[in-house]
Amino acid sequence: MNVVNLKKLLQRIQAGRVSVEKGLEELKHLPYEQIDCATIDHHRHLRQGAPETIFGAGKTAAQVLSIMKKMKEKGNNILVTRLEREKVPPLRRAFPKARYYPSSRVLTLINHPVEMRGRGTILVVCAGTSDIPVAEEAILTARMLGNRVEHLYDVGVAGIHRLMSQRERLMAASVLIVIAGMEGALPSVVAGLVNRPVIAVPTSVGYGSHFGGITALLAMLNSCASGVTVVNIDNGYGAAFAASQINRL
Amino acid sequence: MNVVNLKKLLQRIQAGRVSVEKGLEELKHLPYEQIDCATIDHHRHLRQGAPETIFGAGKTAAQVLSIMKKMKEKGNNILVTRLEREKVPPLRRAFPKARYYPSSRVLTLINHPVEMRGRGTILVVCAGTSDIPVAEEAILTARMLGNRVEHLYDVGVAGIHRLMSQRERLMAASVLIVIAGMEGALPSVVAGLVNRPVIAVPTSVGYGSHFGGITALLAMLNSCASGVTVVNIDNGYGAAFAASQINRL
Amino acid sequence: MNVVNLKKLLQRIQAGRVSVEKGLEELKHLPYEQIDCATIDHHRHLRQGAPETIFGAGKTAAQVLSIMKKMKEKGNNILVTRLEREKVPPLRRAFPKARYYPSSRVLTLINHPVEMRGRGTILVVCAGTSDIPVAEEAILTARMLGNRVEHLYDVGVAGIHRLMSQRERLMAASVLIVIAGMEGALPSVVAGLVNRPVIAVPTSVGYGSHFGGITALLAMLNSCASGVTVVNIDNGYGAAFAASQINRL
């Protein structure tokens, strides 16, 4: 659109209907963001088939609903994260096709089939059953972003053979998202077994000196295995987003 | 080799020279690691042309020297990180071709040309001139791992136009390593401008409530931009290792 | 009044009705606070048209009501901050003209028009929609203190062009209050764009290693942009009060 406007201005200059001086003036005051949009392209990932995403925490059902309605007009798929269960009914009334995952508090609305864009498989590994909600958020996000996703649950380091017996699946993945609470040791062990990027997600699963996930976070940041990068506590969405970017390279 | 041994055992069983019972016993006690090595392949990244790496901090010059000598025999390239300047002279006497970078405290020994293995370009971006030593560690590591590396220095967020004017270079990279001390805001801004994986490296550059890099680390973990993953404070090596894994996908 | 008393004492000394010794004694014991009040003037800002302010957190509705009634007698405008919604009904019954803002939990009672006293415009900028309650507290406070206030919402650093396109509004302000949660980077970017005082307000918007606002607070204290000063987490009131003092110079 703004390219259209710009073109019109130049045409009017060419046609002599607008003087150079006035054109210069308009160009100088041409809203920055409009030139900008043409190059920065803030919405670039939407055009690539990615879903629109709403961070549901701290928003009322009414706010989420109104944002979803606006998004729906554009026909995009929609992903809502951290959506408390009590906010779901009004959304489901408005969007009967919406699907809610209570464990991970994710809501998805698939308006058109997700285009597969990732090259390899993203493997989501988690240490304990209590970490599964975070894993689910990562899986749903990665799928909405067009990736093939597999998972491996309950392979914590205290029973290392469970993990070892799955080495082939670990090595077959392109990118791994490794999720753990408690002492957060799983990403170190996994990264020592594979030769692929490992994104570590600490979870708030623990108590006492676990400090709501800080212990797992610190352990992951201090991993003795090379190639581990880390996201914030319980941030399954962020890990999946990064993994998806990697998987598209 | 261990496959060879295993084969011999089976042949002796087949030939009746070893009983099934004795063979069973040997198999049960067959050193775990030997079967293991065939599949896990601990040295996998070495075979791929990666350098051997020594973490120099806390090792004496004599220890580093002895490790380097052993590595040298295999003919690999060698990368030593966090090597204090006073430990360098004896190493240089033993390895005249070694090159030391005092700012990043990295020593490299190139025994054979590094094979280019990365597909795209890794761009190392840093906020201030004081972050350059960490950037240099990342650059040297990424190059030793077979990547094309470029850099962009001194583009901190307090003078945002410096960064904005380099948008094209930002967008041309496959993976970005973004390094910042102080408030650690640069990865958020960069990740908002590009559509590629951003690995954030907090540095210990700061004072007072900076807590030796903790403030920058926390800021990066809490980035409002999707797709940012984080490594430990001043860990240029780790960021480059992860970026290299991504760049090979 | 105390000046009156003091004058009377001196007159009685002059008239010989009080001896020098006794006068000396009285002066030595003259209640400190009375001389004091004449010079310190604790109520100075009230005389300047500022509203009376009540910090509502931790006070019962009854306590707030009784304080408001006493204040009302003096005819001042009244500002109540951090007032939970359930305390509002009894206040509204007593003061039908009171207006409550549920998002920011502010209640205002305008008894006489606020006198405009600020010289320029205070611009309240905030990073995300979740930061708006803090912004609203700042805006309402600054208005009650007699300032012209404008705002700019949802210009977080992950989409830097949104901020850049508003540069003219940023540069037109006399004082800026910049509010952000998450990584708290916005004040650094804004302070790099303007040449005016920037008061940064960290918010508790975030999760995990955000520590209820500490990450944003630390980031702001470590801003690489000169001229940023900081107030406590979620302290929109304090920022507005400081901005108002600056705007009156």
Place this chain on the structure above:
Amino acid sequence: MNVVNLKKLLQRIQAGRVSVEKGLEELKHLPYEQIDCATIDHHRHLRQGAPETIFGAGKTAAQVLSIMKKMKEKGNNILVTRLEREKVPPLRRAFPKARYYPSSRVLTLINHPVEMRGRGTILVVCAGTSDIPVAEEAILTARMLGNRVEHLYDVGVAGIHRLMSQRERLMAASVLIVIAGMEGALPSVVAGLVNRPVIAVPTSVGYGSHFGGITALLAMLNSCASGVTVVNIDNGYGAAFAASQINRL
């Protein structure tokens, strides 16, 4: 300049020497930063007579020298902060007019008289004699920025009458920089006595549970007096910069 180029482009379009399509293409690729520079004006404060500033910590004498030489060419006054004493001699050899203040580790080079630009007086208040180095950094910075500066030393809250006896000087200032280590209580008391902006600077003066200034910093952020804003620990420079911006309004 870029306006000139832009004008030329439009003239060539008007003259038909450049087609609309090609003009459109050029405009889309018109380097962002060049339009940008005309409006953002990164060097704005230099043109206003401010000194060029170098943060000396972590830079070698050679680095500081080379930066100073480049700055000197433009004829600006130069301020170097946090410069260790051992780096001074080579700088003094190159710039004999440079003056070094060992207590605050500040070096100044006055190439032309500082133009007075502040409207009122900035008063620097500090609690104990150990806080004086930070005060000195603030004073030297504020003077270099064109402000009239006064100071009040050793008026800590444990001997409150020392402070009370200086109330008139406190009330005469336009902006106050209040510096304290230990329990950091001074800004609260001062802000309760004056009606002007108070910028609080915590110092690292203390021991044990003082945590290198964190206790004073926290106390100041939690001041019960309205209108106090805070900068990082020992950041006399930052406080003076902010105070100077306020004093120019």
Place this chain on the structure above:
Amino acid sequence: MNVVNLKKLLQRIQAGRVSVEKGLEELKHLPYEQIDCATIDHHRHLRQGAPETIFGAGKTAAQVLSIMKKMKEKGNNILVTRLEREKVPPLRRAFPKARYYPSSRVLTLINHPVEMRGRGTILVVCAGTSDIPVAEEAILTARMLGNRVEHLYDVGVAGIHRLMSQRERLMAASVLIVIAGMEGALPSVVAGLVNRPVIAVPTSVGYGSHFGGITALLAMLNSCASGVTVVNIDNGYGAAFAASQINRL
């Protein structure tokens, strides 16, 4: 009793009914604790007229009731601290004379008049109205321990003249308990005005970087005024107990 037993043993040795060797053996095994009880006298303060005290937090109403009943038999006065309001009704049914103070969550049961044992006056000073519950716990405790107690409320440091005007009352006290939240500065100022022991009590009154009282606690531990000692956050009881011990010397 055990002295009696011991005497009997010696008499039997003297009488030759027990050999030296056997006596030696018995003495070696003489239960430690029995000699002990005679001298340590765990219940010493009860004999001195002090109330029996129950820390109510984390105890059920039934548990508190059963402890009170046992105590009641000995006829002592009883003090229950941190008793949630919902636990009071059953206690009041059992002890109609019990009196409950909802603000401080203290319950007292006066079975006999408290004997005045303190020599001077304990003055309880607090900074803000929100600190009053802690002050009330201190006052009730100190009274139950036999002290004359006075109080001074709402004399925070941001309005220093309120405190200054009460200097005579401050100087008349034997021991001072000074209570403050926020930046916790009041004990420093008070200790600078008086020449008596000051016990500082930080409160959890504050928000954000106040960390539930830690900021006030740290400030008090780092007081620049000599003679300030500190107790745990909100520990009005502990401060009163210590003050009472001092007041009895």
Place this chain on the structure above:
Amino acid sequence: MNVVNLKKLLQRIQAGRVSVEKGLEELKHLPYEQIDCATIDHHRHLRQGAPETIFGAGKTAAQVLSIMKKMKEKGNNILVTRLEREKVPPLRRAFPKARYYPSSRVLTLINHPVEMRGRGTILVVCAGTSDIPVAEEAILTARMLGNRVEHLYDVGVAGIHRLMSQRERLMAASVLIVIAGMEGALPSVVAGLVNRPVIAVPTSVGYGSHFGGITALLAMLNSCASGVTVVNIDNGYGAAFAASQINRL
């Protein structure tokens, strides 16, 4: 079983029904975990008579129920820890023999008598009555693991003679679990009195600067008495598990 399979393979090789090459191939792909199970024996402690354990926190009643049903089939005793009271009724309906301990939130299901396996006595010592729930978790766990367990309650260090009078019981134990909140000093005193392993359990009993148990945890880690080892806050289960392992040596 897998030994059986392995044997069969070798027999078929011996018999010439499987070639050496094919046997080699099978052995290389022989599922890792199956050899593994024979040696690692993940379920080793179950076979030794230990109960199956479920960490109830964060699991729904339905999840616990389904896990218990599966365990029940194997006939093992079952121990559920950290089970909130509201989840108990459905479990009790399904397992009428289950017994719930509300104070420690432990549920036990005894399907066959616990076999006594410990050699000595485990003594559980706790400082205050508020620490009893953690003590109870330790006691129930240790008993389920086949140990003789005794306890000693309310022997905190502020009334040291209570502890001293029980020295003989302290010295009679094989292993001691010492539980304390507040300042966490009890393990130091106990470890100074006995010559046996002391496992210290910090509890979250405390307030203010107790940080939910961190103070007690830190104190125990810094014990001046040799031989103290520490588990996480409130981790009665973990202490009992470790004590049981020690008691079986």
Place this chain on the structure above:
Amino acid sequence: MNVVNLKKLLQRIQAGRVSVEKGLEELKHLPYEQIDCATIDHHRHLRQGAPETIFGAGKTAAQVLSIMKKMKEKGNNILVTRLEREKVPPLRRAFPKARYYPSSRVLTLINHPVEMRGRGTILVVCAGTSDIPVAEEAILTARMLGNRVEHLYDVGVAGIHRLMSQRERLMAASVLIVIAGMEGALPSVVAGLVNRPVIAVPTSVGYGSHFGGITALLAMLNSCASGVTVVNIDNGYGAAFAASQINRL
């Protein structure tokens, strides 16, 4: 003096040489601090025979020397704390009678015999030999302040009988200063044995998770024994000052 001036003013008013109005004016502007000094008496403790005190840390030898010279003129005894050994020689040259205690880094200069002013005995108790420097600072300070001081060393809680055997000395003291590093448990045990005020001093003796004294500090603040108050880490001076105030009551 100022009383003299005030008297003169009143006499001149009485004599009619100064009008009431002018007198009023002078009184209003009468320097606050001068009336103040008459009542606040900042130097009150000096007149009571206390030494002048200099906090030596962070002061140069020259600064300490110049302060001591000024103090010397008034004839007071002088106490310098935290004085590094290398600063002592010039002080000793100037004041040959000065005595330096290298372990506690205290320097004393006795110009006239210390007047005994304390009523009872202050007992300084410390846990380990490494805590002795802090104990020595406390002892020297308390003696300079006119108290009878005794000490009890190396009675840490891991060998509780050492402490128990000294119970009589503990109970004979008026005030106790109890010093400990590591887990900081000693004050709790001592306060349970005596009925006197206990001032606890945490020391920085420890390592790892001791955090330079924080663990001991937290333990003391959370003491389960009533009547313990706490000062900053290693603050022997502060403890002695408070103990001395108590001992004079």
Place this chain on the structure above:
Amino acid sequence: MNVVNLKKLLQRIQAGRVSVEKGLEELKHLPYEQIDCATIDHHRHLRQGAPETIFGAGKTAAQVLSIMKKMKEKGNNILVTRLEREKVPPLRRAFPKARYYPSSRVLTLINHPVEMRGRGTILVVCAGTSDIPVAEEAILTARMLGNRVEHLYDVGVAGIHRLMSQRERLMAASVLIVIAGMEGALPSVVAGLVNRPVIAVPTSVGYGSHFGGITALLAMLNSCASGVTVVNIDNGYGAAFAASQINRL
């Protein structure tokens, strides 16, 4: 000795040379610790062949020398931990048989052969070569305490097969001391492989967010493997002492 004195007293009572009353009096005042020594037996572990131990940190060479001389008289073996290298020469001059281990800073003096008292083997496992000094302290201590000790070095979790291949040695040990810095994950993995007590020792090996060992400490406290207990950072001595107590059961 004191038994001798006690016997004499009883003999004099028996002989009628001392009356019962006077004997009673003497017994009541008989120094507590002397009866005490007979029962508490502070030196119990020395009699069991344990070495005398000196914590060398913070002691001068002269102090260590004087303590060693006193110990030497009793003929015990002596263990000095944390002894800086520069303090060794004078000790070696006095005790030529002393042996110093520079890496672990341990000095041993073997005066008589260490009696083997442990029942099984203590296995010391460590993750990286930088953890070896802590391992060495543990090994030397455990040997001096009469245990058979083996070790396993450089089996960090990032190369899990190194550890797995040593499973038999792990399972053969009676007690395991597992030492790790960085993310501190090794104890979890080891405890999942063995059925014996695991004592975890975090080390200060790491950087940035490792906080001098805190990250490893927290990870170990939050281990998902049952049966792990933890000691302070770098506390090889404490782990060995506890392991030795366990090994003697």
